[in-house]
Amino acid sequence: MKNLDQIREKYKEQYKEKIGKTRIVVGLGTCGIAAGGGKVMDAIKEIVAARGLDADIDFTSCIGMCYREPMVEIALAGAPSVIYGDIFADNVEALIESHIVNKTPLYELACFQIPGDATPYEGIDIMDKAPYYEKQIRSVTSRLGRINPESIVEYIATGGYEGIEKALQLDRMAVIEEVKKSGLRGRGGGGFSTGTKWSFVYGAQGDKKYAVCNADEGDPGAFMDRSVLEGDPHSILEGMMIAGYAIGADEGYIYCRAEYPIAIKRLNLAIAKAEEHGLLGDNILDSGFSFRIKIKAGAGAFVCGEETALLNSIEGLRGMPRVRPPYPAHKGLFGKPTVLNNVETYANVPFIIRNGADWYAAMGTEKSKGSKVFCLTGKVNNTGLIEVPMGITLRDIIFAIGGGIQNDRPFKAVQSGGPSGGCIPAEHLDTPIDYESLGEIGSMMGSGGLVCMDDTTCMVDVAKFFLNFTQLESCGKCTPCREGTKRMLEILQKICDGNGVIEDIDTLDRLCRVVTSSAMCGLGQTCANPISSTLRYFRDEYEAHIIDKRCPAGVCNALLVYTVLADKCTGCGACLRACPAGAITGEKKQPHKIDPAVCIKCGACIQKCKFDAIIKA
Amino acid sequence: MSKVTLTIDGIQITVPKGTTVLEAAQQAGIFIPTFCHDPELSRPGACRICVVDIPGARNMPASCVTEAGEGMVVYTDTPAIIEARKTNLELLLANHPEDCLTCHKNGNCRLQDYAYYYGVRPGAFTGEKHDYPIEDDNPFIVRDMNKCILCSKCIRMCEEIQGNNAIDFSFRGFSAKVGPAMGTTLSDTEISNCVFCGNCIAVCPVGALTEKAMLGKARQWEVEKVTTTCPYCGVGCQYDLNVKDGKVIGVTSTDGDVNGRALCVKGRFGYGFIHHPDRLTTPLIKKDGAFVEASWDEAIGLVASKLGAAKDTYGPDAVALLSSARVTNEENYLMNKLARAVIGTNNIDHCARL
Numbered sequence: 001m002k003n004l005d006q007i008r009e010k011y012k013e014q015y016k017e018k019i020g021k022t023r024i025v026v027g028l029g030t031c032g033i034a035a036g037g038g039k040v041m042d043a044i045k046e047i048v049a050a051r052g053l054d055a056d057i058d059f060t061s062c063i064g065m066c067y068r069e070p071m072v073e074i075a076l077a078g079a080p081s082v083i084y085g086d087i088f089a090d091n092v093e094a095l096i097e098s099h100i101v102n103k104t105p106l107y108e109l110a111c112f113q114i115p116g117d118a119t120p121y122e123g124i125d126i127m128d129k130a131p132y133y134e135k136q137i138r139s140v141t142s143r144l145g146r147i148n149p150e151s152i153v154e155y156i157a158t159g160g161y162e163g164i165e166k167a168l169q170l171d172r173m174a175v176i177e178e179v180k181k182s183g184l185r186g187r188g189g190g191g192f193s194t195g196t197k198w199s200f201v202y203g204a205q206g207d208k209k210y211a212v213c214n215a216d217e218g219d220p221g222a223f224m225d226r227s228v229l230e231g232d233p234h235s236i237l238e239g240m241m242i243a244g245y246a247i248g249a250d251e252g253y254i255y256c257r258a259e260y261p262i263a264i265k266r267l268n269l270a271i272a273k274a275e276e277h278g279l280l281g282d283n284i285l286d287s288g289f290s291f292r293i294k295i296k297a298g299a300g301a302f303v304c305g306e307e308t309a310l311l312n313s314i315e316g317l318r319g320m321p322r323v324r325p326p327y328p329a330h331k332g333l334f335g336k337p338t339v340l341n342n343v344e345t346y347a348n349v350p351f352i353i354r355n356g357a358d359w360y361a362a363m364g365t366e367k368s369k370g371s372k373v374f375c376l377t378g379k380v381n382n383t384g385l386i387e388v389p390m391g392i393t394l395r396d397i398i399f400a401i402g403g404g405i406q407n408d409r410p411f412k413a414v415q416s417g418g419p420s421g422g423c424i425p426a427e428h429l430d431t432p433i434d435y436e437s438l439g440e441i442g443s444m445m446g447s448g449g450l451v452c453m454d455d456t457t458c459m460v461d462v463a464k465f466f467l468n469f470t471q472l473e474s475c476g477k478c479t480p481c482r483e484g485t486k487r488m489l490e491i492l493q494k495i496c497d498g499n500g501v502i503e504d505i506d507t508l509d510r511l512c513r514v515v516t517s518s519a520m521c522g523l524g525q526t527c528a529n530p531i532s533s534t535l536r537y538f539r540d541e542y543e544a545h546i547i548d549k550r551c552p553a554g555v556c557n558a559l560l561v562y563t564v565l566a567d568k569c570t571g572c573g574a575c576l577r578a579c580p581a582g583a584i585t586g587e588k589k590q591p592h593k594i595d596p597a598v599c600i601k602c603g604a605c606i607q608k609c610k611f612d613a614i615i616k617a
Numbered sequence: 618m619s620k621v622t623l624t625i626d627g628i629q630i631t632v633p634k635g636t637t638v639l640e641a642a643q644q645a646g647i648f649i650p651t652f653c654h655d656p657e658l659s660r661p662g663a664c665r666i667c668v669v670d671i672p673g674a675r676n677m678p679a680s681c682v683t684e685a686g687e688g689m690v691v692y693t694d695t696p697a698i699i700e701a702r703k704t705n706l707e708l709l710l711a712n713h714p715e716d717c718l719t720c721h722k723n724g725n726c727r728l729q730d731y732a733y734y735y736g737v738r739p740g741a742f743t744g745e746k747h748d749y750p751i752e753d754d755n756p757f758i759v760r761d762m763n764k765c766i767l768c769s770k771c772i773r774m775c776e777e778i779q780g781n782n783a784i785d786f787s788f789r790g791f792s793a794k795v796g797p798a799m800g801t802t803l804s805d806t807e808i809s810n811c812v813f814c815g816n817c818i819a820v821c822p823v824g825a826l827t828e829k830a831m832l833g834k835a836r837q838w839e840v841e842k843v844t845t846t847c848p849y850c851g852v853g854c855q856y857d858l859n860v861k862d863g864k865v866i867g868v869t870s871t872d873g874d875v876n877g878r879a880l881c882v883k884g885r886f887g888y889g890f891i892h893h894p895d896r897l898t899t900p901l902i903k904k905d906g907a908f909v910e911a912s913w914d915e916a917i918g919l920v921a922s923k924l925g926a927a928k929d930t931y932g933p934d935a936v937a938l939l940s941s942a943r944v945t946n947e948e949n950y951l952m953n954k955l956a957r958a959v960i961g962t963n964n965i966d967h968c969a970r971l
Contacts, residue, residue, distance in 0.1 A: 479766070483712060
């Protein structure tokens with residue numbers, strides 16, 4: 001068998017030379033581009049050319065600090081890399097002036113530094129010690145924001161394709177045993193042992209087998225897979241190749257949602273480069289193992305993230321779940337034995353094979369090993385992509401990494417696992433996170449979305465939001481999901497509109513029970529979790545809506561009454577002028593009044609009032 | 618063949634391996650309701666009305682797609698199962714017209730039967746109901762998608778037995794609907810590829826699909842079903858003539874030996890000749906330029922004498938016989954004998970060969 005030693009040495013040299021120069025790197029993941037990274041890139045090119053500066057310009061993907069995008073990394077030759085946040089077209093010139101021309105970091109915009117072998121700058125956090133990263137570990141995400149994701153040179157120079165090289169020298173069953181021993185469990189949310197799943201496909205009879213990657217990430221507030229796909233596409237290919245070798249597949253499919261165009265572009269580039277290098281195709285590295293990967297773009301159905309619906313979709317059928325059993329391991333894509341794993345699961349595999357199962361199993365809890373990538377979003381100060389060891393507490397994630405709740409408001413709940421997950425209240429903040437513990441408290445690991453909520457969030461409204469989502473995304477095949485989600489949503493809407501009756505809670509309870517237990521696929525079986533968890537932990541809010549006709553969080557418009565506090569009102573007339581409905585009356589310098597019958601509850605008056613004299617309750 | 622023994626509601630039953638829990642229960646005489654299950658079609662496990670309790674299973678498995686296992690214990694009527702069935706029936710009724718009084722399927726509707734059996738009444742859930750226009754722009758099939766419970770039997774019948782793929786699901790979730798591609802109707806045959814065999818009607822468990830010509834003609838219990846063989850071609854499909862007051866009001870599928878429930882457009886819908894005023898009921902003989910009613914003896918005698926005369930005058934090969942695909946093989950055989958043995962000519966042919 002051939003090896004990559006020669007090429008790896010060459011690429012390591014090239015990479016070392018590249019990062020040894022003065023360089024400017026812009027974060028161009030979807031988050032960076034959305035925040036204006038493209039314009040920053042254009043500005044940098046212009047400034048560097050105009051001033052004739054000796055600096056390489058490059059791009060990378062998201063390093064995780066989405067709340068500081070657009071981000072720019074600058075390193076002088078032989079000096080530490082400094083990663084800056086909130087860089088826009090209007091402050092980028094000052095940044096370059098300071099860091100490159102005057103050789104002084106722009107301290108006020110610096111997020112952290114990565115010194116490498118150089119002497120660190122004083123006054124800038126080193127990455128591992130920066131508050132955002134201190135409790136994180138970077139394993140699957142280690143290349144994110146650090147390499148150019150479109151360069152196979154940088155992937156190979158940083159240990160890429162060492163995993164497949166090592167795997168090809170092992171017996172196929174030994175590869176599966178290694179993955180089993182690592183304790184890796186499905187990162188798409190199911191949490192099934194990856195090695196065990198592979199062994200089923202290994203043992204299944206079939207003249208052809210497939211390795212399929214589920215990149216149809218669709219949960220609201222989840223972007224883990226997108227970040228990995230955009231930031232380290234080769235790691236997915238390598239993970240799939242290792243799986244393909246282990247189970248005896250010669251073909252792989254990546255089912256990626258079409259809403260991820262950058263991910264698809266980078267995957268296509270990665271596949272082309274890997275083929276050029278003989279890492280995909282026939283007789284890979286003269287090992288006798290052949291493997292090809294195709295990309296199938298989804299057409300925008302959430303249910304296609306369900307594994308059997310995904311397989312139907314690849315086959316050109318309507319994306320509707322199939323009955324299981326038979327499981328894909330025995331009868332999967334085109335009726336052949338198929339291993340189906342999520343992006344993050346595959347991305348973990350090269351690291352496990354390269355560093356060994358023990359290295360991986362040393363991280364995490366007894367039953368949930370390794371790290372997990374989460375997306376921290378909602379009312380938290382630091383929103384972004386994080387990778388933490390299994391077993392970390394929600395408190396550490398939300399307060400140490402996330403920097404607490406915005407505007408110092410009280411934490412109310414966190415929704416984990418997207419629309420299939422549940423709302424976890426403050427009393428469970430210290431629960432160590434793993435597959436089992438999240439299930440016990442009425443939520444689930446899911447794919448890794450964490451949506452934080454403060455006291456201005458109405459839990460009935462949150463349940464309604466998620467039900468609206470699942471109701472729209474139900475495929476319509478089975479009765480409880482198709483009809484049940486619709487009725488649950490209608491009842492929630494009724495409660496939010498102030499028309500709820502106390503029996504509605506029992507009806508919701510019954511619908512949750514029946515839909516969960518009798519629906520056909522994972523979407524239906526979990527879609528009631530946002531309701532059942534909020535009923536479990538925030539029943540009083542439902543009762544307040546129904547009995548007192550009051551929304552404690554002040555969100556449900558139909559239940560709010562806008563009132564002027566006479567003792568605070570100065571009679572300035574700002575609210576009166578702002579009211580589009582003509583609901584406010586009052587003489588100048590006299591307290592004003594709002595006629596609730598005319599008020600359309602738009603909130604314009606509250607925004608205009610400088611004296612906090614208008615309240616909604 | 619290996620066998621497995623399982624216990625359903627305390628009744629032990631041994632069935633061949635591969636038998637579903639539903640089939641095993643049916644063999645044991647235990648009732649489990651079904652909407653989407655059909656023994657002749659593939660099994661989507663979709664309607665969830667046949668769920669059962671199998672201790673150890675993660676959820677409530679659908680008995681129609683769960684294989685009976687050795688030592689398996691199944692309960693079909695626990696409070697949780699009954700609650701799930703009733704709730705799912707309530708959910709279906711919540712999005713179903715309450716017009717059983719005038720529905721053609723009244724008395725022959727599974728939704729109605731199960732609602733009755735489980736004591737489920739409409740109105741448990743209020744909210745949006747579908748308000749689709751009724752599709753009746755073709756002469757044969759009326760599609761009322763407001764009554765459809767999306768069991769998908771019609772889709773599978775069309776795909777798996779008829780092979781036309783005229784209809785499938787479109788849209789998602791609550792908006793999911795069965796119909797031809799591009800939102801068109803069956804009558805748009807360029808797109809729908811529908812041949813109006815009506816086999817979809819034969820499997821519809823509710824009143825969503827009905828025979829247009831039968832609407833308003835008879836309540837289900839007034840109809841006498843007379844099983845007979847279709848006269849159109851030699852295949853010999855069997856079907857039920859639906860007879861009310863001595864008149865054929867329509868054709869419905871029966872379980873025919875050669876055709877199952879499948880029929881073609883002619884067999885299912887081409888019965889209009891039976892009571893048509895233009896239908897010939899006695900032989901006619903043209904006399905002085907006008908047809909006059911005659912007896913069979915008279916007519917056959919006339920034909921025999923004319924054929925005999927032609928043969929005598931011009932030889933047997935002056936006579937040719939053309940037989941029909943609408944008569945039986947035996948009758949065609951006799952025709953052949955008449956040509957070759959009686960008349961003495963090989964001039965015999967048959968419309969199916971043209």
